[in-house]
Amino acid sequence: MVNKTTNRYPISSLIENRWSTRAFSGSKVEEGKLNSILEAGLWAASAFNEQPWRFIVGRKGSETYDKILSTLVEWNQRWAGKAGVLVLNIAKNTFTHNNKPNATCNYDLGQAAAFMSIEAVNQGLCSHQMSGFDAQKAAEIFNINRGYNIVSVTAIGYYGDAEELPADMQKSENEERSRKNFNTMVFTGKFEN
């Protein structure tokens, strides 16, 4: 299930073993494991400890799952429907203590989503975040008002068989993961525009 990569420096094996699979098995995810993943998200840091993240959780076989799936772009629908869980990731865009705009609400939500993806690995599961979905449609389906940003969807589930994926998705599933060069991203002193 591990999609190997080559690190320049050693990192936690949970981070090393996280990757965005599309080859989910179709199996359901145990409620306890799902709750641990969500719990991990809730322990992310956030500005003023606002905890702006909100999650609509759809377990496979439920109406909520089908509704979230229906918001995905066609490409994502072709693989994400075999994930055990689909989560709609939402951020409250104002601070509760003063009603002012929360400029880092999406950033904070992203941290929660990242924590969840790491905890998924810890639970023996895989995840795949997506921005390829129709946020307006999600707002209408779930009656979400403009005080919330509907940012992404995360698929969570057990790893399946890459050979069962549509042919055009198999190559990337089996490819070695890559990252840009460390030195082009990390600076000391002079920033390179």
Ligand SMILES: Cc1cc2nc3c(=O)[nH]c(=O)nc-3n(C[C@H](O)[C@H](O)[C@H](O)COP(=O)(O)O)c2cc1C
């Ligand atoms: C915010 C966000 C949006 C993404 N949207 C999609 C998507 O719509 N469809 C898709 O197949 N992958 C999507 N991805 C997955 C990325 O393509 C993937 O994370 C990237 O290629 C790096 O691969 P890795 O996660 O295995 O390290 C998204 C990832 C993030 C974090």
